[in-house]
Amino acid sequence: MDKPVNIVVGSQIWVGDIDSVWIDGLVLNINGEDAEIQTSDGRQVVVKMSNLYPRDAEAPATGIDDMTRMSYLNEPGLLHNLAIRYAINEIYTYTGNILIAINPFQSISSLYDAHVMEKYKGAPIGELKPHVFAIADVAYRAMINYGKSNSILVSGESGAGKTETTKMLMCYLAFLGGHAASEGRTVEQQVLESNPVLEAFGNAKTVRNNNSSRFGKFVEIQFDKKGRISGAAIRTYLLERSRVCQISDLERNYHCFYLLCAAPPQERERYKLGNPKSFHYLNQSNCYELAGVNDAHDYLATKRAMDIVGIGEQEQDAIFRVVAAILHLGNIEFAKGEESDSSFVKDEESKFHLHMTAELLMCDPNALEDALCKRMMVTPEEVIKRSLDPHGATVSRDGLAKTIYSRLFDWLVDKINVSIGQDPCSKYLIGVLDIYGFESFQTNSFEQFCINYTNEKLQQHFNQHVFKMEQEEYVKEEIDWSYIEFVDNQDVLDLIEKVQLFFLTLLLKSKDAFTTLRILLLSSYLIA
CATH class of the missing domain: 2.30.30.140 (SH3 type barrels.)
Structure with a gap:
């Protein structure tokens, strides 16, 4: 400053x-x-x-x-x-070739229509008013004129509007490198049409944002030598698995759970959903319904989006069977067994949910109960089963729910990528990265550490290119300028990376905030 x-x-x-x-x-x-x-x-x-x-x-x-x-x-x-x-x-403002966007929290359709796209096509940056289309146009022109692949980083706090900005970037790139409507359903259409599916299974309501992306997304849009879109791929990172089992007050679980609970009666009966508000994984916060959001309508819209991206009726049924199974799994409770450190399914209601989970997942209920109440350890000589107490069985239950949901999400992304079609012979690509903003909750888990560490790395990349390298160039060219002070977060990264194995190993083993604080202080001492 x-x-x-x-x-x-x-x-x-x-x-x-x-x-x-x-x-x-x-x-x-x-x-x-x-x-x-x-x-x-x-x-x-x-x-x-x-x-x-x-x-x-x-x-x-x-x-x-x-x-x-x-x-x-x-x-x-x-x-x-x-x-x-x-x-x-005026929600857009430049800082050189960086665009700052401020979320208007309302739809401004006239700002993104075809007429506006045509205006920014080929216009040098700065000639027209600041706009997200201008950034996409610069990336596309650099690719065409200099044969240079590019990536656009969309960063900011949760609720800043990163996901919507990503959609606008992709719409404009589709406008520049898209195919004629007569050529049928195109790659760029499929990429855009995949958004509702990814949002249904990867977005949730948080305190600050009713449609917050709880995963990182890198969209690779591939182009041929003529600058036309030839393929695409969606890479996802850091799905917030803990949200499946634990949600803070005034937040919600992933949208898909509420969409399924608002499905037509015959479908809810097929999955034995009964009273949706009775499910443990949904009733942990004082927020079930959202004002202005129609979950029943969004359920049908999500199924239509699945049709468009090539997920058939049988696969849709299998997907929602898994979603329903996770809800039933969360309602299985455990009681202390006769032996020390042992447990069993608590009561008839829990047994009902156990059998429904097994039926929906097409597995044996006895094997499922055994897997939840016992831990298996494999040694070179034998396989040892150890009984778990009720708390251990509950942790095992939640771990299974998180793993199943994570695998389901990965399968959906793979399915969408197959439907879109990647071009292994593409000449160039433009990537768009939409990732979590910095997070600080009342209770922060290892996921928040990973998210914030990722953002610190991105901030350092920004510092390196915008401040450090630019000012080094000024020194080399002996330009008379006033040095720009900035907050360098390299010390934060050094705290983690210079004692990486030691620090991360201890952090993974730590069970409370006090232990983590001690690790941080010790790490700071070692770096110094």
Whole structure:
């Protein structure tokens, strides 16, 4: 951030504010390290000079569409510029060749129609207003003109609008490299049509977002030498498996569970779903229904999307049998057995859910009960079965549910990829990465560690290319410029990576926050 070395009496400045975070003001007097400030809301305050940042009084009232052209690149100035642009429905702003998007939380269809796509086709970046289409166009032109494959990284906090932005990028790339409608159902159509299926099984309501992606997605759009889309592949990462069994208050499990529970009565009867709110995996939070969301309608829409991507009726039945089986599995409870550290299925209701799970998964109920209540250990000489107490059996039950769901999701992705069709002879590709934002919950699991570590790596990639490499180039060319200060997160990565095996091994074994804290402190000491 810009340092306040050029601040004098009469300067327009930004100063920290408890209510507004930053507020503008005027310097009335300077006394050593202290400054007397008249704020825009009529207050007079005395603050340290080091807490002041210069404000551009001549900036246009409608903001600046490329923030590299701002007179002062400091945090309050950037935030103010974004805020005044957002107020006039300008949700996109450039910072050089980086696009900042602010979620409008409403549909703005006129911003993405065919007419707008045609305007941005071939237009140099910066010639038109900032737009997500301009970023996609730059990637496509670089591929065509220089034979260079590209990837577009969509990052931000949960609920920022990453998934919708990814859809817009793919729509525009399909517009540029797509085929004529007369050629039948095309690759680009299949990629776009796969979104409802992936969202049904990979998205869930969180506190901040009613349709939050709980997995990372990298879409490879493959092109031939003429720049036409020839194939595509969807790679997925870090599915949040723990959500299947454990959800926080005001959140929901994956959409597909609620869609199936809102299916027509004859289908719910086939899977013996009864009262959906009685299922343990769904009733852990005070949120079952969502305002403005019709799960029954979305169930039928998801089945239609499955038809489109080549998942037939029998396979759809098998998919929803697995989803229903997971719900029944979650209602199996265990009681303490006669022997120490042993357990058995608790009561008749639990036995009913056990038999329904076995029937839906087409396995033997006795074998399923044995697998849940006992742990198998394989040695070079023999196979040993060890009984589990009720808590251990419950952990085993939840582990099975998470594994089944994860395998189902992977199967769906593979099925979609087969339906879309990859081109092994493609000349170029443009990748679009849509991944979790940083997460910090009341209870954070190892999944949050992996998600946040991934985001720290992406942030370092950003720092490396936008700050470090650029400024190294300025030094080489002896350009007179003011060094841009930025927060370098390399120390965070060093904390994890320089003692990787030791740190990760202990973290996997740790069972509480106190143990994890001790590991972090010890790791910090080792790095130092």
